[in-house]
Amino acid sequence: MNIDPNKWGVIYNPKAGTRKAQKRWKEIKEYIESKNVDFDYVQSEGFGTVEVLARSYASEGYRTIVVVGGDGALNDAINGILTSTAENVSDIAIGIIPNGIGNDFARFWNINLDYKEAVDWIINNRRKKIDVGYCSYFDAHKHERRYFLNALNIGLGARIVKISDQTKRFWGIKSISFLAALFLIFFERKLYRMHLKINDEHVRGRIMTVCIGNANGYGQTPNAVPYNGWLDVSVIYRPEPLQLISGLWMLLQGRILNHKVVKPYRTKMVRVYKARNASADVDGRILPNHYPLEVGILSEAITLIIPN
Structure with missing residues (x-):
């Protein structure tokens, strides 16, 4: 046509x-x-x-x-x-x-x-070529791939995104929505047994959440930009209750990487071998629980019309 x-x-x-x-x-x-x-x-x-x-x-x-x-x-x-x-x-x-x-x-x-x-x-x-992240997995029948612009979350991050999006329907304000999400999960602080490979490092242990960002990842990867050919990763371990409150505040201020329970990385590829009982989402869309996952970046895969 x-x-x-x-x-x-x-x-x-x-x-x-x-x-x-x-x-x-x-x-x-x-x-x-x-x-x-x-x-x-x-x-x-x-x-x-x-x-x-x-x-x-x-x-x-x-x-x-x-x-x-x-x-x-x-x-x-x-x-x-x-x-x-x-x-x-x-x-x-x-x-x-x-x-x-x-x-x-x-x-x-x-x-x-x-x-x-x-x-x-x-x-x-006004046009700009931008990167697109991808997540590949096998669903027991065939290989699947899902693309994302913002971020992939594994663990508590996926729940926060889901709850905060739901509460935005009522509050309409991002910061209040995150506070509502925190209140709902405050006493849980659930940990997930994960095994990831980031660059040449194997990351194992009980981890609360992982964010792999092509852009700011809802504040969890504040230095990520979708035009440098890299993914930013934030691995967040278990915080104490007061650390959880300070962590949320730092998240809203764009300073989450300064928190003592956060370990940041920059990479081209993340392999998620295991994340027991942990949900994963791409840009707020929940993925089927089919680990392992391969998360990578496609440089300049699409064109975006940007502001003047």
């Missing part, structure tokens, strides 16, 4: 937990039309449909795919594009109009909830 390379393929993922979803999309759509942009759009209809829609757009030849949604929708879109039949996938440009509960990756680029500003930036079309 011959698609005008300047035509946008827009995927609208309604913000969960709001009755104003259609009103907001109507405003966004009208603003895009007022700018005389040529575009097609589809609305997702539930979990997993964004991935299917993005794969379809990419395979049909759209070179600019705009995601109106949060981190989960963006993750689905990246997975759809990278598993499409499109030629030169790395040249497909992704535009972001934040609309979800969690918008950490958009926030990393200083893209906020002002949809008019986001649309104007996409029209300006």
Whole structure:
């Protein structure tokens, strides 16, 4: 199919937990039309449909795919594009109009909830090649691979992301959501027996959480950037109760790597041989519990439209 390379393929993922979803999309759509942009759009209809829609757009030849949604929708879109039949996938440009509960990756680029500003930036079309993380595993039938832009969490980090995303529906403020998550898990401080290989070091023991970040990893890998070809890793051991409180505060301040129970790494590859009973997620999407995992980086795998 011959698609005008300047035509946008827009995927609208309604913000969960709001009755104003259609009103907001109507405003966004009208603003895009007022700018005389040529575009097609589809609305997702539930979990997993964004991935299917993005794969379809990419395979049909759209070179600019705009995601109106949060981190989960963006993750689905990246997975759809990278598993499409499109030629030169790395040249497909992704535009972001934040609309979800969690918008950490958009926030990393200083893209906020002002949809008019986001649309104007996409029209300006300033592009940057960015890295994409991947996680490979065997599900007992075939080898699977899941891509991520922000981070992969194993252990308590996966639970914190899940709980904080849920509480954002009520609080709407990131810091309060993290505090609510802390309150819910304060007395648990569960440890997981893990065995990882990072660079040439074997990391074994009882570990609370591991974050492997392509970007800031919800604050757990604050020095990671998705354009240097590296993954940042934070291995967090068991803190005492007061250390847990100080750790959360340092997390919110972007100083978590200074905490005494955190050991940071920078690497191209992480092998997770074992993480007993530990959940894992990529960009807030829970993975099946199929260890071992191979986590790596694809340099300049996709193009992102960034602010002026």
